[in-house]
Amino acid sequence: MIDKKEDKYLLRNKNFILLLISQNLSAFGDWFRTIAAIGLIYKVTGSAANLSLLFISSMLPMILVSTLCSPLIDKYSRKTIMMISDFCRLIIGLSFVFIVVNDLNINYMYLLLAINGVCTGFYFPARSTIIPELVNINHLTRANSILATSFSTSMLIATGLGGVIGEVLAVEYIFLLDAITFLLSGILIVFIKTVKKSSSNQNQPSQSYFQSITEGFKIIRSKPIIQSSIWILTSREFAISIVNIIFSLYILSVVQAGNLGLGLAYLASGLGQIIGGITLAKYFKNKQLSIKFYKTWSSISLILLGILHSLSYQQPYFIVFLILVVIANIWYSPIEVLYTTSIMTNVSEELRGRVFASAISLSRTAHILGFILVGIIGDILPVSTIAMGIGIFLITAGILNRVLLLRQKEHITQTSSLNS
Structure with a gap:
């Protein structure tokens, strides 16, 4: 069973609970909007x-x-960055309403999505970096597992309801x-009250803004396990796109x-990620x-993940597809928790924001490349063939990950026990 003391510590941690609820509120709204936007744009353009x-x-803006802005995440309050990002996304959400109500050109929606991407580009690195300021380092893996699982739960509920509500409202x-949801978040x-940031870098010589940006990439180059963490994230994000x-x-x-059907399929995705998060927490104890x-x-x-995604899209029956989607999504949670915990435990606090920002930047670049690729081949090749390609890519990425880690000496990272 999962260690009850771990759960009691986190459940009594007011700041962690506030972050958890805040994340899930915005995630809930995001998935509602995602289904609505996909349905609307496909209906208009096909x-x-x-x-x-x-x-x-x-x-792309993210x-x-x-x-370019990763040093700001280490320099300024992560809490303030998150608040500003959420309130800006509130205004963006109301602008979506304005566009639809006034039947404006759908291209304005792309512009709003770009501005929203700017806000998200600040929000996610700040959110990842603030977690060690709220939770003891020995509880990081359990905290990350709870955040990942609850995010999937939000997706499960939001997409299930979104598919139904989208047909009615x-x-x-x-x-x-x-x-x-962004207002409430x-x-x-x-x-939220955070622990004051460490002042260990106060006596370090001043750096130019460009040097601050490159600092995160230097840390990545110096540690194979960090390279691997970003590789598994980037490979997953390329495939997801x-x-x-x-x-x-x-x-x-x-x-x-x-x-x-879209709502049911996202429901299956969320269910798989919840199962993965719970299973991960029990095994990693x-x-x-x-x-x-x-x-x-x-x-x-x-x-x-590669094998199961490939098999999913070969199915002529929707119910078989849904079952395979559940099983495939179980394997998203281990990647998320291993990636975040590895960076949190192997990178110093004063550089963590830049490393997370660099990781997100690289993974989102992979996301863009995936979208460009499928935008070219999506109207040419059948879905089943594209899925086979995804499977081959992820299997190859898994093998290359093992090769990458051959350069990393076996050791136990400092205070990185996976007490879940």
Whole structure:
């Protein structure tokens, strides 16, 4: 059983609970908006390229912000950055409503998605970096597992309801709900209290802004386990970007299940990630983050993810597809928890924000490349063929991950016991 003392510590940690609820509120609204936007744009355009443009509009600004503005995340209050990001996304959500109500050109939606991407580019590195300021380092893995599992739960509920509500309510009401969730999320963040940042870097010589940006990449180059952490994240994100498009194409075009089918499929995805998070927490209990343990599970997760994604889109029956989607998504959670815990335990606090920002920037770049690729081939190749390509890529990535870690000497990272 999961260590009850760990859960009691986290459940009594007011700041962690505020972050948990805040994250899930905004995630809930985001998934409502995602289903609404996919359905609306596909209805208007009927094109895989336009679905790719939807995701690119969100991701490209996020990459630029994560890369160029990462020193700001280490310099300024992560809490303040998160609050500003949420309140800006509130305004963006209301702007979505304005566009739909006034029947404006759909291209304005791409512009809003780009601005939203800027805010998200600040929010996610700040959120990842603030966790060690709220939780004792010995509880990081359990905290990350809870955050990942609860995020999947939010997706499970939001997508299930979103598919049904999308068939009943007008799309502007879904966008309004998205805006309200960011308002509530921002208010909750106001009440979070963080531990003051370490002053260990105060006596370090001053750096130019460009030097501060490159500092995160220097840390990545110096540690193979950090390189591996970013590699497994980047490989997963590249695959996800393609899956996001063929996922919608399969449901809306191949089996023609409509928005309800889209909601059920996202429901299956969330269910799989919840199962993965719970299973991960039980198995990882009292395990230590040795290189052998990390190498085994990070590589296995990528390989199985590739095999299962490939098989999912070969199915002519929607119910079989849903079952395989559940099983495939079980393997997302280990990648997320291993990636975040590895960086939190192997990078110093004063540089952690830059490393997380660099990791997010690289993974989102992979996301963009995936969207560009599927935008080109999505209207040419059948979904089943594209899925086979994803499977081959992820299996290869899992093998290369093991090769990358051959350069890392076996050791136990400092205070990195996976007490879950």
